[in-house]
Each structure stands twice: as C-alpha cells, then as structure tokens.
Amino acid sequence: MKASADLLVVGGGTAGLVSARTAAGLGARVLLVERGRTGGDCLWTGCVPSKSLLAAAAAAAGARDATRLGVHAERVRIDFPAVMDHVHSAIDHIEPTDSPASLRRAGVRVETGEFCFTGTASGTVAGRPIRFDQAIIATGSAPLVPKLPGLSGLDYLTSDTLWDLRALPPRMAVLGGGNIGCELGQAFARLGSQVTIIEATGRLLPREDPAASALVEDALARDGARVLTGTGVTGVIPTDAAGSAGGRLVLQDGTTVGFSHLLVAVGRSPRSAHLGLDAAGVECDQRGHVRVDAQLRTTTARIWAAGDITGHPQFTHLAGAHASLAASNAVLGLRRRIDPTVPRVTFTQPEVAAVGVSTAGPPDGVRLRSWSLTEVDRAVTDATTAGFTTIATDAKGRVLGATVVGPRAGEALAELTLAVRHRMRIRDLAGTTHPYPTYADAGWNAAIADVRASLTRPPLSTIVRTASTARRHWVHARARLSSPLGGLNGLPPRKR
Missing domain, CATH: 3.50.50.60 (FAD/NAD(P)-binding domain)
Incomplete structure (x- = not known):
C-alpha cells in the first residue's frame, strides 16, 4: 500500500x-x-x-x-x-x-x-x-492522579476538569505545591476561596531557589491561603456518597484537612x-x-x-x-540537536523564573551575584519590592544561570536566557544600555555590581590601579606643561 x-x-x-x-x-x-x-x-x-x-x-x-x-x-x-x-x-x-x-x-x-x-x-x-x-x-x-485510598470515590478536580466550574469553591484543598498547585491555589484564594495547599516536600516549588519559594509562600499567606509543607497525604475521606466533591484529607501525622473541592496537582x-x-x-x-x-x-x-x-x-x-x-x-534529514537551555516560569505573584545552573547551592567555581527589588526604582514606585535577581557565572564571568523573582519575571528572564545560551559574559550585560525604569534593572544592576567587584580582585585590581596612577601622573604633567607661568625643567609655556 x-x-x-x-x-x-x-x-x-x-x-x-x-x-x-x-x-x-x-x-x-x-x-x-x-x-x-x-x-x-x-x-x-x-x-x-x-x-x-x-x-x-x-x-x-x-x-x-x-x-x-x-x-x-x-x-x-x-x-x-x-x-x-x-x-x-x-x-x-x-x-x-x-x-x-x-x-x-x-x-x-x-x-x-x-x-x-x-x-x-x-x-x-x-x-x-x-x-x-x-x-x-x-x-x-x-x-497524574496518585493512588490514594478513598480518592476514587471522590469527584476531585484536576487541571483538565477545573474549567467546568460555575460556582466558586468555598473551601479548596490543593494536593501539590508545584507550579500548577501554587498558581491555581493563589488564584482561587484571591477570588475568595479558603485554600489549603499541601506539599509533601519541605517547601513549595521545590525545584526553585529556596529564597524564591519563601517569597511565594509569603505571598500566598497574604492572599489568605494556608500552606502545609513537609507532610504527605495518606488517604481521602469523602463526606458523602461516591461522586461527592467534599471530604477530608488525612495527613501523615493523623490530622485532617476539610474541603468542599479537592484539586489534584501532583504532576503529569x-x-x-x-x-x-x-x-x-x-x-x-x-x-x-x-x-x-x-x-x-x-x-x-x-x-x-x-x-x-x-x-x-x-x-x-x-x-x-x-x-x-x-x-x-x-x-x-538534518542532525540538529536539542538546545539544553530551557527557561521556566511559575506565574504566581511574584513570578518565579529561572534558567540554567541553579542559584540554590551551585557547583564549585560558580559565583552568584544578586540584586534586590528594594533597590530597583520601578519596584519602589509600584510598591512591589518583594523579589530579586540572582545571576550565576563561572570564573571567566560567563553567565551560566539565573533566577528572577518579581513582577514580569518571565520577561526579564528572556535576555538572561539568551546570555546563558550564547555563553555571554556578565560584562556584556553590564555594558548594554537598558531602558529605565524597568524591573529588568535588577539583572542589569547585578551585572554592573559584579563587574565593579571584579575590578577589586587581583590581578585586574593591580592593572586598574597601575593604569589609574599612570593616568593621574600624565594629567598632572600635562597641566604643568600647559601652565602660563612656565613648564617643567625650564621649558617655555605652551602657546595658546
């Protein structure tokens, strides 16, 4: 055929x-x-x-x-x-x-x-x-739906079925504190649901920088959500007969969390x-x-x-x-290979964006440079200063990775992704004029701070001091040669 x-x-x-x-x-x-x-x-x-x-x-x-x-x-x-x-x-x-x-x-x-x-x-x-x-x-x-006792008898929600809702869940439990659980959990908390997020690992967004996870957890608390980390769920007790939406989650320590709706967000x-x-x-x-x-x-x-x-x-x-x-x-019939540079964004408020080498416990030889949104003028004018940018570089100053936390972090990550992919040096970022005032100023200022710090480390610091001293002497000598009162060593003054 x-x-x-x-x-x-x-x-x-x-x-x-x-x-x-x-x-x-x-x-x-x-x-x-x-x-x-x-x-x-x-x-x-x-x-x-x-x-x-x-x-x-x-x-x-x-x-x-x-x-x-x-x-x-x-x-x-x-x-x-x-x-x-x-x-x-x-x-x-x-x-x-x-x-x-x-x-x-x-x-x-x-x-x-x-x-x-x-x-x-x-x-x-x-x-x-x-x-x-x-x-x-x-x-x-x-x-992904975990094999939890009692879950099959419950009319639970997933990111596939959530969009059929027509009434706001009064009490929502979110099973999973990854990007889907945090995004949707925060959304429903802001819309008025009483939200509890349960994450088995020690913190939300376990793949991200711990400082980023902490800021997201703080934001969820301000939005009225309850966050339980470091505890697993051992079972589900439906409130009513099979097919109901309400029930209670049984945690590892024996305590329970009640809900009118359960959102399962533990992966795919x-x-x-x-x-x-x-x-x-x-x-x-x-x-x-x-x-x-x-x-x-x-x-x-x-x-x-x-x-x-x-x-x-x-x-x-x-x-x-x-x-x-x-x-x-x-x-x-090409033989193109996949690009290992993969940016990611969690669209909570604040957003969490990252690419390349982790800024949490990086390998030996990797240097980190951070800049807080409290020092970014746009964040100050908007009164949204919870966030930071951290850039990871190697010994030669090549950008290996970054974490950006704050408003529009995904957009700010774009140029850092380009820098990682093309092994650009952090001085390339510092030397590029950026529009002001923007949230991307955090990454730019981090780059500038790193370049300035490099000027204080040997051998570059010795070269800079030598050049600065030589320049100073040359300027002073030229000034004396140009003086109308006469020059050095009895030379006549320069004609003007």
Missing part, C-alpha cells in the same frame, strides 16, 4: 501543531491524527485558561491592595461565572489559530480518531489502515498507552515516556517524538521548539 503521508503526526497539541506546520512548510505531505480536538492542553486546559484565571485573580488582589498606593476601592465583589466566561472567551478567541481549518490552510491533512501503530511504518486510525514514511509522536501528557503522566508502541519498536522508560536521543529520534529510526511524551521538561515553549527540530530533522 502506498504511504498515506511523508510524515504522520500523532497528536494535535502544541508539539503536533508545530511539527505538522513545519513539515508542510518544508514541502512534505503531512497527515495529523488527533483523537479529540486540536489545540491540546495549552489551549483547552493549560496556559490559556490558567493565565486568564490568574488575570482575574490579579485584578481582584490589585483592587484590594491599592491602599498601599493611597487608592481606596470599595469592597471587591467576585462574579465567578463572569470570571469563567472570561476564561472561555480567551479560549474561543485563540481556538481558530489551532483549528483543523487553520491546519488545512497550511497544507496539513487532518483526521480524527484513535491512532495505533501496527508496525514501524503502519498504523490504524479508528480501525482504518494507513502507511507513512516517517512519524512524530506528540500525544502529550495528562494530570505521558499519554503513551494504547498507541501500540511495541509494534513499532518504540521503547519507553518506566514512567511511560518515549525514549529519544538528542535529535529527538526514538528507538525506531523513522519515528520521532516531541513534547511532554518525551519526558523533557513539560513546557509549551519547549514542546514547540522541539517539534520544529524533530520535523526538520525528519523531513530534511
């Missing part, structure tokens, strides 16, 4: 969309298979709805907190159905960009149905056989089951992530993978970048 496509793309989320459009743009015959709706997690249950919810929550918090600027607003009233209408209107606005019609205009053929591999170059879509020359697996991930698991990967010779790790090499090729030469399915960090921006790389490697 003749191949149905030069490139088969399985999955219509970010990685699948970018893969398909990239390959079609390179002249390949592309078939994209999606079992449900195109757009994936980012459009329907991830980035777009969550950031829309965060925007509404930030507006509520800003109104309440405006007294710090001398602005006294009346009592803030939350119209939760209207908030959710805003969330869905944002989805509706963006959806046409990710639609099958948009893909077809880009030259991509789209089919709907469950796909299953039957060999290294064949599969079925809704039972109908197809053949392909090459394929990219981009089926993404789904919320790859959607690799039921794809028939064994028939295609595609191997997975113990967690179900498809194994790929540095070029995103799987254990079968003609099959590639991109996005959450691979086990690389689960970010939309990374899924898009990897999808473009995988598609161009597959279609053009």
Whole structure:
C-alpha cells in the first residue's frame, strides 16, 4: 500500500501543531491524527485558561491592595461565572489559530480518531489502515492522579476538569505545591476561596531557589491561603456518597484537612498507552515516556517524538521548539540537536523564573551575584519590592544561570536566557544600555555590581590601579606643561 503521508503526526497539541506546520512548510505531505480536538492542553486546559484565571485573580488582589498606593476601592465583589466566561472567551478567541481549518490552510491533512501503530511504518486510525514514511509522536501528557485510598470515590478536580466550574469553591484543598498547585491555589484564594495547599516536600516549588519559594509562600499567606509543607497525604475521606466533591484529607501525622473541592496537582503522566508502541519498536522508560536521543529520534529510526511524551521538561515553549527540530530533522534529514537551555516560569505573584545552573547551592567555581527589588526604582514606585535577581557565572564571568523573582519575571528572564545560551559574559550585560525604569534593572544592576567587584580582585585590581596612577601622573604633567607661568625643567609655556 502506498504511504498515506511523508510524515504522520500523532497528536494535535502544541508539539503536533508545530511539527505538522513545519513539515508542510518544508514541502512534505503531512497527515495529523488527533483523537479529540486540536489545540491540546495549552489551549483547552493549560496556559490559556490558567493565565486568564490568574488575570482575574490579579485584578481582584490589585483592587484590594491599592491602599498601599493611597487608592481606596470599595469592597471587591467576585462574579465567578463572569470570571469563567472570561476564561472561555480567551479560549474561543485563540481556538481558530489551532483549528483543523487553520491546519488545512497550511497544507496539513487532518483526521480524527484513535491512532495505533501496527508496525514501524503502519498504523490504524479508528480501525482504518494507513502507511507513512516517517512519524512524530506528540500525544502529550495528562494530570497524574496518585493512588490514594478513598480518592476514587471522590469527584476531585484536576487541571483538565477545573474549567467546568460555575460556582466558586468555598473551601479548596490543593494536593501539590508545584507550579500548577501554587498558581491555581493563589488564584482561587484571591477570588475568595479558603485554600489549603499541601506539599509533601519541605517547601513549595521545590525545584526553585529556596529564597524564591519563601517569597511565594509569603505571598500566598497574604492572599489568605494556608500552606502545609513537609507532610504527605495518606488517604481521602469523602463526606458523602461516591461522586461527592467534599471530604477530608488525612495527613501523615493523623490530622485532617476539610474541603468542599479537592484539586489534584501532583504532576503529569505521558499519554503513551494504547498507541501500540511495541509494534513499532518504540521503547519507553518506566514512567511511560518515549525514549529519544538528542535529535529527538526514538528507538525506531523513522519515528520521532516531541513534547511532554518525551519526558523533557513539560513546557509549551519547549514542546514547540522541539517539534520544529524533530520535523526538520525528519523531513530534511538534518542532525540538529536539542538546545539544553530551557527557561521556566511559575506565574504566581511574584513570578518565579529561572534558567540554567541553579542559584540554590551551585557547583564549585560558580559565583552568584544578586540584586534586590528594594533597590530597583520601578519596584519602589509600584510598591512591589518583594523579589530579586540572582545571576550565576563561572570564573571567566560567563553567565551560566539565573533566577528572577518579581513582577514580569518571565520577561526579564528572556535576555538572561539568551546570555546563558550564547555563553555571554556578565560584562556584556553590564555594558548594554537598558531602558529605565524597568524591573529588568535588577539583572542589569547585578551585572554592573559584579563587574565593579571584579575590578577589586587581583590581578585586574593591580592593572586598574597601575593604569589609574599612570593616568593621574600624565594629567598632572600635562597641566604643568600647559601652565602660563612656565613648564617643567625650564621649558617655555605652551602657546595658546
């Protein structure tokens, strides 16, 4: 049977969309298979709805907190159905960009149905056989649900099902203090829910700099959320019969936390089951992530993978970048390798953004330089000084990593990501004129402070002092030579 496509793309989320459009743009015959709706997690249950919810929550918090600027607003009233209408209107606005019609205009053929591999170059879509020359697996991930006693009898929420709510949960327990748990927990606290966040490790955002975690925890407390860290959950006791939303979480110490709604946010698991990967010779790790090499090729030469399915960090921006790389490697026969520089942002207030080498306990030979938002003029004028920027460099001053905490930290991280990727020196940042006043001043001032400090360390300090002394003597000598009263050693004065 003749191949149905030069490139088969399985999955219509970010990685699948970018893969398909990239390959079609390179002249390949592309078939994209999606079992449900195109757009994936980012459009329907991830980035777009969550950031829309965060925007509404930030507006509520800003109104309440405006007294710090001398602005006294009346009592803030939350119209939760209207908030959710805003969330869905944002989805509706963006959806046409990710639609099958948009893909077809880009030259991509789209089919709907469950796909299953039957060999290294064949599969079925809704039972109908197809053949392909090459394929990219981009089926993404789904919320991970832990095996907790009693949880299956509860109508719990995840980041997939949360968006069907039409009434504000009066008491929400959030299981997990990672980026999803912190973002959504803060949003619901600001909108008026009584929120409790439970994190098994010793602090929130355990991957981030401890100073950043502490600032986020402080912010959550100001927003009225309760944070419990260093304690696991051993079970769930539903309040009513099966299918109820309310209940109590049982903690390791035997205490309980009551809730009207439970949000499970403990991570995500790859959607690799039921794809028939064994028939295609595609191997997975113990967690179900498809194994790929540095070029995103799987254990079968003609099959590639991109996005959450691979086990690389689960970010939309990374899924898009990897999808473009995988598609161009597959279609053009290139050998491009993945870029190890991966920025990440947690969109709490304050935001936490990081890239490269960790600023928490960095390796030997790595130097840290920090600058607090209390010394950033824009933060002072906005009265939002909770935050900092820390830059990690090596002995030669090359930027290895950074953590930025504060308003718009993700935007401020962009130039630091560029610096890490291109191994720029911190003096390059210091010597670049930055617009004033902005929150990015924290990184710029940190860079300037590091360069100034380097001038006091040998051998550069000796060179600088020698040059400064020589310059001073030269200026004094020139001044005497130019004096109208005469020059040195009886020389006549300079003519003017």
